[in-house]
Amino acid sequence: MRWTLKPKPSEETVQHLAKALNVEDFVATLLVQRGIETFEDARRFFRPSLEDLHDPYLMKDMEKAVARIEKAIENEENILVFGDYDVDGTTAVSLVSSYLKTYYPNVATYIPDRYDEGYGISFKGIDFADDNGFSLIIALDCGIKSIDHVGYAKAKNIDFIICDHHRPGDFLPEAIAVLDPKRDDCTYPYDELCGCGIGFKLIQALGQNRNETIDDLIPYLDLVSAAIAADIVPMTGENRVLAYFGLQVINSDPRPGIKAIIHQIKKQTLDITDVVFIIAPRINAAGRIKHGNHAVELLTEFDFEQAQQFASEIEAYNSERKDLDKLITKEALKQIEENNEKERFTSVVFQEDWHKGVIGIVASRLIETYYRPTLVFTKSGDKYAASARSVKGFDVYNALEACTEHLEQFGGHMYAAGMTLKEENYQIFKDAFEKEVEKTIHPDMLTPEIAVDAEIDFADITPKLIRILKQFEPYGPQNMTPIFLTRNIKDTGHGKPLGQEDEHLKLFVKQSRSLGTEGLAAIGFNLGNKIELTTHQKPFQAVYCIDENEWKGKLSLQLRLRDIKQ
Structure with missing residues (x-):
């Protein structure tokens, strides 16, 4: 280590803040390190308020999104709420669909199958919408790069509203609205929301249109805080406000699905760490082992007894996930040792029968032993699919972008990404990725800090x-x-x-x-x-x-x- x-921050700033707050200098130092330099900053930090949330209409395309949803309701169209199979996606789908259903019945949900369809918007999902008379799809936590998919839907007279928080490519899909604060032309004041956070801004805007206040939306914050915790987004600005009040909901009056999970673990008061390590893995286990639909069923169920039944099924998936995680980690470590790859700048491993649902967790486990950017591949249809995890300070997304000629597709963040490639490109990519990381990583980043x-x-x-x-x-x-x-x-x-x-x-x-x-x-x-x-x-x-x-x-x-x- x-x-x-x-x-050390500016001594003058520290002493000024220490005096204003009547705290020791080292406490003021902790605050200044977090960007809190004035009494007003400290007030917002120590006393989070829902009034500090930004107007959702400051987000580019929000007016278009709300207008299209209101038009769909007026015309009695069928709305499909589509989202990814992880915690962020399933909580976002649960949030937006359950909100819309409070005043409009023609709403259904769709989570793609991790193994059959893969990450993000799928052609199979669009065909499902077409076959079942859906004319509007609201995509959450995915879609920012789905140019072909949105075009395919458009040819079938299906409109898209995209709510995403991933980095856009050079071009945006031709959707009715693209809500993503990371768009270059979006001036929304906070661009670190997770996918469920973008979904919350959408229902906040819809609520304002219906003369609802922020207080009417507090019951949805248990879902938002779970997503913020699980997606490891910065705990600053709006995220901190939403997580703070979401934790209060989790500990006082959570929805039956979350209550059923808490009931199983028998813990009195949960903090954000408990949400990360207790609630999130269980929600995630459904999509990893079986299907993300099970998570949405749990999170949108309003009968507590039925929710308990769903929660016990998900608990079984989580136990299976733990066993697979241990087994595959052991096999991956053995592979690195047997191939004499301990001294490399990267860990890239593959075995065709590894369970696709846990390779991201395994990548994180490998970093605990060999602290370096890590990719774990498995067979997915006729392609190889991988999850990537990185070390502190190193942008694995940029490294993958530099190797994009060998990949079929990829997406993600600085510290976590997913990709697919053709079987014959595996070794070429592995060598290219090793060279790119060796060239760009600072030696200090290879020692845990x-x-x-x-x-x-x-x-x-x-x-x-x-x-x-x-x-x-x-x-x-x-x-x-x-x-x-x-x-x-x-x-x-x-x-x-x-x-x-x-x-x-x-x-x-x-x-x-x-x-x-x-x-x-x-x-x-x-x-x-x-x-x-x-x-x-x-x-x-x-x-x-x-x-x-x-x-x-x-x-x-x-x-x-x-x-x-x-």
């Missing part, structure tokens, strides 16, 4: 600090959990390894006698091999987050160690 202290927010002493960890840090939530990209560095720490002698293979580390640490003999509890996941650094009262330094541990209904302070060094 590479420890780097974040650059822990970016430290501030160096503090244990004496700085006060009840006031913990109260303030609680208000930094929800955490996410660009507002990550603060990481602190403390030097000259000693274990009190009660430290021990934990886990079946002693892979974790439990310590009780102190910096001085002021904390008594007990010390602060600290847990280091996958740091069990570093216990020797802490024995016999040897001093060491640690980087950590300040956490609360819940055990038998009681909350206690705990340091979550990220790494330790002598």
Whole structure:
């Protein structure tokens, strides 16, 4: 691990903010690092308000989208709500379809089959719309590059409204409306919304047209916060407001489908981390193992008993997903070792029987062992399909774009992408991708980095600090959990390894006698091999987050160690 202290912001800005908020300088430093420099910035950060959401009509083509939907309703047309099979897509479809159905019955949903149709808008989906009399398709979390598909639909007199958040290509599809803040000609003030977030802006605009207020739309925010958490978009601006209020809905009055998931895990209060690691994987498991339709059924079901039945089926898919994930990761690691590819700049692996639904998760797992841009391929029909994952700071989308001559299609983000290629191009692409990454990646990016927010002493960890840090939530990209560095720490002698293979580390640490003999509890996941650094009262330094541990209904302070060094 590479420890780097974040650059210190302007001392004048920090002191001005510290004085305005009556907080310590290092707390003000944490805020300035997050772009919060004034009292007004801090008010918006610590007191998120739905009034801070932007007018949806500031988004390019929003008026056209609303007008076309209203026309469809007036003419009693059939509307098909189409979305991708991941969490962002299925929550977006559930949100827009359930909203429209509150006042218009002729609405149906369509999720493409991951294995038969692949990612995004499909010709099969358009044929389904044509066969069943749909004249308007609202596409969510996909479609920004579907020029041919939209043209195919147009020839069948089917209109498209596209709601996407991915980067557009050189040309836009000829849809009635293309809602995407990443369009060059869109001046919407915030361009980091997820697909479900764009769907929410659409229903916000429709609601304004019907004299509804933002308060009328709060019940839909459980879906939006799940999508924001799962899609790993920046936890800033509108995303932070939507996630904040969405978490309140999840913890107070979630829709029956989400309530059924929570009911199974029996956890009282969920934070954004729980949404990422508990709710999102279960919603995702439907599309990975069976079909994304199962997720939409769960999320749009209003009978709790029926929702519980759907949730138990999805729980079974999630268990199967976990087993496949472990097995394929093991096989992929073995392949890298046997092919002597440990020293490469990339990990690119293929096996034709790997389950397409989990290759993205496997790519992330491989990065935990070999920290470098990673692609996991499997056979999909007569093509090879892959999921790509990247390391911090490296844009895998750009690297794929440089190798586009060998690909059939690709799409995605800086850190995650998907692609297909012809079998005969696999080795050519693998070599080209390796060369491109070797040429463009900075050597430092191949070592995991822990970016430290501030160096503090244990004496700085006060009840006031913990109260303030609680208000930094929800955490996410660009507002990550603060990481602190403390030097000259000693274990009190009660430290021990934990886990079946002693892979974790439990310590009780102190910096001085002021904390008594007990010390602060600290847990280091996958740091069990570093216990020797802490024995016999040897001093060491640690980087950590300040956490609360819940055990038998009681909350206690705990340091979550990220790494330790002598």
